[in-house]
Amino acid sequence: SRRKLMEEVSGVAELVRELQDSASSLISKTFNEEQALRQRTLTLDSNIKKLRSSIDSAVKKSLLDPKEAEKLGEELDRARCILTDGDASFFLPSKAKGTFLKMFLGPVNVRANGKDVQLKVKEEYNSYRDRTAFMFLLFPSILLFLRSWFWNGCLPTLPVQLYQAWLLFLYTSLALRENILRVNGSDIRPWWIYHHYCAMAMALISLTWEIKGQPDCAEKQRGINLFLQWAIMQGVAMLLQNRYQRQRLYTRIALGKARRMDVVWGETAGVEGQLWLLCPILFILQGFEAYVGSLLLRTALVGVVSEWQVVVCGILLILMAVGNFANTVQTLMAKSRV
Amino acid sequence: SRRKLMEEVSGVAELVRELQDSASSLISKTFNEEQALRQRTLTLDSNIKKLRSSIDSAVKKSLLDPKEAEKLGEELDRARCILTDGDASFFLPSKAKGTFLKMFLGPVNVRANGKDVQLKVKEEYNSYRDRTAFMFLLFPSILLFLRSWFWNGCLPTLPVQLYQAWLLFLYTSLALRENILRVNGSDIRPWWIYHHYCAMAMALISLTWEIKGQPDCAEKQRGINLFLQWAIMQGVAMLLQNRYQRQRLYTRIALGKARRMDVVWGETAGVEGQLWLLCPILFILQGFEAYVGSLLLRTALVGVVSEWQVVVCGILLILMAVGNFANTVQTLMAKSRV
Numbered sequence: 038s039r040r041k042l043m044e045e046v047s048g049v050a051e052l053v054r055e056l057q058d059s060a061s062s063l064i065s066k067t068f069n070e071e072q073a074l075r076q077r078t079l080t081l082d083s084n085i086k087k088l089r090s091s092i093d094s095a096v097k098k099s100l101l102d103p104k105e106a107e108k109l110g111e112e113l114d115r116a117r118c119i120l121t122d123g124d125a126s127f128f129l130p131s132k133a134k135g136t137f138l139k140m141f142l143g144p145v146n147v148r149a150n151g152k153d154v155q156l157k158v159k160e161e162y163n164s165y166r167d168r169t170a171f172m173f174l175l176f177p178s179i180l181l182f183l184r185s186w187f188w189n190g191c192l193p194t195l196p197v198q199l200y201q202a203w204l205l206f207l208y209t210s211l212a213l214r215e216n217i218l219r220v221n222g223s224d225i226r227p228w229w230i231y232h233h234y235c236a237m238a239m240a241l242i243s244l245t246w247e248i249k250g251q252p253d254c255a256e257k258q259r260g261i262n263l264f265l266q267w268a269i270m271q272g273v274a275m276l277l278q279n280r281y282q283r284q285r286l287y288t289r290i291a292l293g294k295a296r297r298m299d300v301v302w303g304e305t306a307g308v309e310g311q312l313w314l315l316c317p318i319l320f321i322l323q324g325f326e327a328y329v330g331s332l333l334l335r336t337a338l339v340g341v342v343s344e345w346q347v348v349v350c351g352i353l354l355i356l357m358a359v360g361n362f363a364n365t366v367q368t369l370m371a372k373s374r375v
Numbered sequence: 376s377r378r379k380l381m382e383e384v385s386g387v388a389e390l391v392r393e394l395q396d397s398a399s400s401l402i403s404k405t406f407n408e409e410q411a412l413r414q415r416t417l418t419l420d421s422n423i424k425k426l427r428s429s430i431d432s433a434v435k436k437s438l439l440d441p442k443e444a445e446k447l448g449e450e451l452d453r454a455r456c457i458l459t460d461g462d463a464s465f466f467l468p469s470k471a472k473g474t475f476l477k478m479f480l481g482p483v484n485v486r487a488n489g490k491d492v493q494l495k496v497k498e499e500y501n502s503y504r505d506r507t508a509f510m511f512l513l514f515p516s517i518l519l520f521l522r523s524w525f526w527n528g529c530l531p532t533l534p535v536q537l538y539q540a541w542l543l544f545l546y547t548s549l550a551l552r553e554n555i556l557r558v559n560g561s562d563i564r565p566w567w568i569y570h571h572y573c574a575m576a577m578a579l580i581s582l583t584w585e586i587k588g589q590p591d592c593a594e595k596q597r598g599i600n601l602f603l604q605w606a607i608m609q610g611v612a613m614l615l616q617n618r619y620q621r622q623r624l625y626t627r628i629a630l631g632k633a634r635r636m637d638v639v640w641g642e643t644a645g646v647e648g649q650l651w652l653l654c655p656i657l658f659i660l661q662g663f664e665a666y667v668g669s670l671l672l673r674t675a676l677v678g679v680v681s682e683w684q685v686v687v688c689g690i691l692l693i694l695m696a697v698g699n700f701a702n703t704v705q706t707l708m709a710k711s712r713v
């Protein structure tokens with residue numbers, strides 16, 4: 038048995054050395070093959086761009102019929118779609134990671150390796166937003182309920198601050214996740230991310246904002262009350278938005294499995310109806326957001342509360358409302374154009 | 376030219392399709408090969424464990440000489456080291472990602488693919504800590520300086536809150552980065568991460584803590600003053616700690632390049648001297664940390680300031696001091712034992 042043990046130990050040591058060799062050769066082989074594909078992808082990408090401008094100039098010089106040019110253009114679009122949406126997309130340089138992610142995470146790579154993993158990240162993001170929307174409804178509702186029924190119309194400091202701390206965490210994590218989605222090829226408009234930066238700033242500022250108690254609570258806490266009501270409405274909108282966006286994702290997955298290159302043209306099919314229901318609600322919400330912002334500004338200017346926090350929060354709310362409105366309209370316009 | 380354009384377009388389209396095929400076959404081939412290596416790695420890992428216990432039981436049954444057993448044990452250690460520190464380590468299951476990372480980032484993969492990238496992440500973390508330590512010295516120094524020379528001994532609210540917000544961001548990003556290092560195979564003790572969770576909580580709480588002004592500023596702001604002084608000292612300690620840890624990393628890289636498997640035994644060589652200089656400073660700092668904590672508790676109990684924030688911050692500081700002390704001692708003991 039002693040002899041056998043010694044043999045086994047040296048056998049294992051030998052196997053480990055072999056494994057180490059296979060592992061390092063696999064890693065370097067994969068690296069080289071990926072490098073080659075990366076080169077091919079980049080070359081093709083630039084060739085497509087060059088061809089596009091040749092076609093344009095050929096049309097201008099009347100060497101090419103506009104009809105034909107359009108057909109060629111479509112073929113190029115289709116080719117580019119395969120490039121950016123298919124497996125080759127991993128070998129295209131990813132969107133720059135952005136300062137926000139670098140600030141929080143450092144230089145680590147957050148790109149998912151594989152279309153399936155990317156979709157999983159996206160789905161998880163959607164279900165995270167669902168859970169969030171639920172809390173978004175629950176948290177302020179409980180606060181407002183307790184305020185009328187137990188706290189005699191006067192919110193105590195601690196629960197409100199807990200809520201604000203939760204908001205800060207929530208917006209930070211949403212901003213991080215959306216930046217990660219962007220690196221993974223999502224077409225999310227930058228504004229929706231900036232919007233969460235503004236919301237982070239607002240949550241942080243509201244934490245430093247002293248919540249005044251008796252006497253005259255109702256007067257002093259008007260800003261917070263409005264804010265909580267707006268939060269409840271936002272919860273409802275988020276739920277609807279999530280429903281729409283999840284369905285949109287499923288449509289894309291389904292289409293992607295069938296004919297990946299057609300995704301860009303047909304993707305909204307089947308959920309357009311929902312979009313027309315969602316948008317009026319979004320617009321109402323954005324209007325209310327601006328209204329809450331202006332009320333905050335007014336309380337500060339009239340002089341009931343004169344802290345700088347109130348002014349800044351008011352300005353931020355109005356800024357977010359305007360930006361949300363502009364970007365929703367732009368999205369709708371882009372969709373109806375196609 | 377028209378004919379040529381059309382040919383070029385269909386040529387590109389053809390190339391794109393070929394590229395897509397190569398890309399997807401490379402991805403699936405790599406996946407399969409990795410899967411096979413993963414299996415081999417897991418098997419070897421469990422074989423090593425089994426052999427270890429066979430050796431132990433053989434010694435107990437006197438079938439094996441303890442001297443020989445030790446030699447076999449060392450050979451197994453060496454094998455395991457190659458497994459966990461070499462290229463095969465990527466095929467071992469990584470340390471669980473932990474709730475903190477999942478909460479902030481979702482299910483995305485933050486494991487660096489390649490030993491070099493891992494080292495880069497680690498180096499970037501070190502230089503981030505350097506920049507941080509610099510701010511850690513600068514920020515509170517400026518506040519204390521302005522307080523004595525311009526603000527008549529009375530800190531205004533806004534700059535202090537800016538500082539606290541910066542602390543919150545800083546500790547959050549450190550906690551995220553350390554969790555990422557852990558996933559990438561760092562042996563960092565969990566306590567140093569928990570320590571940053573506590574610090575995050577403290578920064579958040581201190582944001583909600585109203586900073587009282589005139590009259591009697593000096594009395595009311597004693598807690599904050601002490602805290603700022605402690606922060607300056609922490610900056611000094613961080614700089615020293617970084618110097619030591621960076622040198623340690625370089626030693627490891629240098630050793631790793633020569634004989635990777637010896638890293639574990641010889642890694643502290645060359646920096647031990649610095650460790651014995653660093654530790655007394657760390658202990659003094661930890662003592663001061665506990666002292667600041669107890670002063671905060673006392674002010675709260677005596678009744679000068681009676682907000683709950685003061686009590687909780689005091690308790691957190693004492694908790695961190697005790698934990699830091701215990702973990703530093705344990706690290707030193709582990710090092711001297713080897």
Ligand SMILES: CC(C)(COP(=O)(O)OP(=O)(O)OC[C@H]1O[C@@H](n2cnc3c(N)ncnc32)[C@H](O)[C@@H]1OP(=O)(O)O)[C@@H](O)C(=O)NCCC(=O)NCCS
Nearest residue numbers: 222223224225226229274278282319322323326361365368
């Ligand atoms: C208008 C709206 C419904 C359009 O959604 P859409 O059809 O998905 O928009 P797009 O086609 O431009 O989407 C492109 C990408 O951005 C993402 N996206 C769009 N709006 C987003 C938002 N508000 N937050 C996060 N991601 C968003 C989509 O999921 C999609 O991702 P993908 O490329 O990974 O699939 C959506 O932008 C929206 O709900 N906006 C209003 C938000 C708002 O105002 N909220 C606060 C009210 S006070």
Ligand SMILES: CC(C)(COP(=O)(O)OP(=O)(O)OC[C@H]1O[C@@H](n2cnc3c(N)ncnc32)[C@H](O)[C@@H]1OP(=O)(O)O)[C@@H](O)C(=O)NCCC(=O)NCCS
Nearest residue numbers: 560561562563564567612616620657660661664699703706
């Ligand atoms: C005691 C001390 C110097 C030991 O450092 P060390 O020799 O690197 O310790 P270890 O050998 O246990 O390190 C294991 C790993 O944890 C990391 N690590 C150790 N202490 C760390 C800390 N405080 N923060 C972050 N990472 C740390 C090391 O870099 C190493 O990482 P690696 O495996 O990726 O190379 C260090 O832990 C320390 O400075 N602690 C005191 C911190 C403190 O009390 N600060 C506040 C004072 S109030």
